[in-house]
Amino acid sequence: MNKFFVLGAMFALIGCASMSMTPSAQSGGMPKDGELAFPSDYTAFPTFLKGIQKPNAVRDLFINKTGAEAHKGKPFANGSVLVMEIYKAKKNPAGEFTKDSHGHLTKDGLAKVYVMQKGKGWGANAPKGLQNGDWIYSAFKPNGDRLDVEYAKCRTCHLPLGDAQDYVQRYDEYFDTREHSH
Ligand code: HEC
Structure with missing residues (x-):
């Protein structure tokens, strides 16, 4: 066996593998919980709310430009990242x-960076009964490594906000604060 034959066989294998992956790669274009890309430039995003006081923590919230174009009473557009x-x-x-x-x-x-992002039809990838519109959730360490968490918990806690607040906890506060800062 010469090395060209070995190389050829390897390319054939890789070719087959990527062809057989096409159908799942298409649905893979729609991430599931835990599969969102880390938005590494998020500190340059517009502010959503800052300095939220919790009993044992402080939280800062950001929203990307697409999300920041939303208006009160309307859902966030596809492509929004919180x-x-x-x-x-x-x-x-x-x-x-x-x-x-x-x-x-x-x-x-x-300590942690929590992300929710929305895309067209992504809700189809959520567990039955726990769809939060088309939002998908992911949790990261500050360096962007993924955290192993129970995503059903994110969903259960954000679900009661419903379509009216687009499953976003601080929906009203965000729009009210934004209006008053103009
Ligand atoms: C126990 C309820 C609860 C759970 C579980 C929970 N959240 Fe939230 N989340 C909140 C609350 C309340 C806020 C508003 C900020 C605050 O008060 O801390 C929030 C805010 C957010 C925000 C900012 C946008 C918004 O909704 O205001 C993101 C992003 C987020 N959560 C992602 C996640 C992710 C990812 C998970 C799971 C890893 C998760 N959350 C689990 C209650 C929850």
Whole structure:
């Protein structure tokens, strides 16, 4: 067997493999939960809301340009990306949360990055009964590595917002804040 034959056989194999993958690659164009690409430039996105206070965390939310073109009372367009940064809150050496002069928790390290993104027909990839319109969810470490989480939980908690708020928790607050900042 000469090396050209081996190479030829390898290309034939690769060719077959990629051809047989075409049907799933097409549905693969529609990601499932956990399969979204990490939006590595999200810190340059417009702000959605900043400094959200949780009992043990601070959260900053971003929305991409497509999403930021939305209007209250309407759903976000396909191609919208929402990002939530979850920061640990600072503690003193005694392990108690410390607050700034406004009584707010302050950020310590960035712990996780949660993403939801919407595309045409993507809801078909969601588990039955847990469709949140066409939104798909993914959770990442700050460096973009994927986190292993139960995506049904994301869906269950965002589901009650319904079509009226497009499954976005801070829907009303976002549009109200945006209006008042003009
Ligand atoms: C226990 C309920 C709950 C679960 C579970 C949950 N979320 Fe949320 N999510 C919220 C709330 C409440 C907010 C609004 C910000 C806040 O108050 O923390 C939010 C906000 C968001 C936002 C910003 C847009 C918005 O809806 O306001 C994204 C993105 C997001 N969540 C993604 C996820 C992902 C991804 C998961 C699963 C890994 C997830 N969420 C699981 C309750 C939940």
